[in-house]
Amino acid sequence: MKKNKKSKEWINKQRRDIYVRKSKQEGYRSRAVYKLQEINNKYKIVKNGSLIVDLGAAPGSWSQFVIENFKNCKLLSIDLKKMEPIGNSYQIIGDFNEENSKEQIINYFKEKVDLVMSDMAVNTTGNKNLDSVVTGELSLEALRFSKDQLKPNGIFVSKIFMGSTFNEIVGEAKLTFKEINIFKPPSSRKESKESFIICKKLR
Template sequence: MAKDTTGRLHVTVKSGGKRKLSSKLWLERQLNDPYVAQAKRDGYRSRAAYKLIEIDDKHHFLKHGITVVDLGAAPGGWSQIAAKRVNAVNGNGKVVAIDLLEMPEIAGVTFAQLDFLAGDAPAKLLELMGGRADVVLSDMAANTTGHRKTDQLRIIGLVETAAAFAADVLNPGGTFVAKVFQSGAEAELLAQLKRDFSSVRHVKPASSRQDSSERYVLAMGFRGQNSGSG
């Protein structure tokens, strides 16, 4: 165990037995990540909670009493923050979350284990929402194949589907936040978002790992259903 440049102890994981180098590096990164440690201390499900905290602290779209949809919610870091900030725990606001994986219960969050890409998912989500949404969050990431072009197409496909869903369900003035990678949202999607929303930008929270190509597209001020979608 050695100290890094900040004076924190740096944990080194021994590689041995069946542990692959990739899993060794992932485990080492987790053990030495200050946000992972902070999430445990603060009682958050994942370090991702801090990404949403940072984005909302700057842009203020999670307001008391609104309805939020969290796509790809597990393990629940974003849902926890959303529920707290819209006051869903007291029944004032509402948070509806879905994921392919199971997610343990979170106070103030209605969860359904659903594949967002399944044909009946949007209708089921609308039923859970009981009306329109004010914010659609998507921290979804496609399973990677290791083939860069294929992975990029999968990521784009997920973001495009999430954006189309947002355009169908958002109230005027609503917000859409989605994870994108590398250069950000593709030109065609970006053009569509700019037609649908009054403000579109890319953001990279400080809590996103600096060596990661992860970024988020933040679209605010939804113009309404007749804004040129479709």
């Protein structure tokens, strides 16, 4: 399909999407906020006063959700892209895969954190298998970071795609955490292979 036709289809789909309209009305930067809201309604992952790392945070609706609905959270948001400021959260523009970014996160908190949440995804190439493999690698990287940086009762949440890396991530998560759930929020587009893994209690 030609690029122009594809982007027109994307614009039309966005116009029809109730979550896009709702996010505009409610002042959120992205429809992605409803995925976090639905995850939180079911699994209670965010609490007042939590120390939270938001990986792949731009344009920032997950971070907005935390700052606008919970008191006294210490939040660090990182993305390759620049974001508009969000309350008193701390932002890093950088690649999470780089050691320097991880060091900056660790130095910011100087203690273990309550929640690592990752909505990181690569820019789609059009090749769904390739996209899911590369996004799977990001999720594994986030899982390994969480293993070292979470408090014993800490929580790890990450976007994962049904695909070749799915079993590897779930397998490694089971070795790392005692409670694992896979959840596709109702606001996640049906045609998307995306789900979320919610992991609680480090082993």
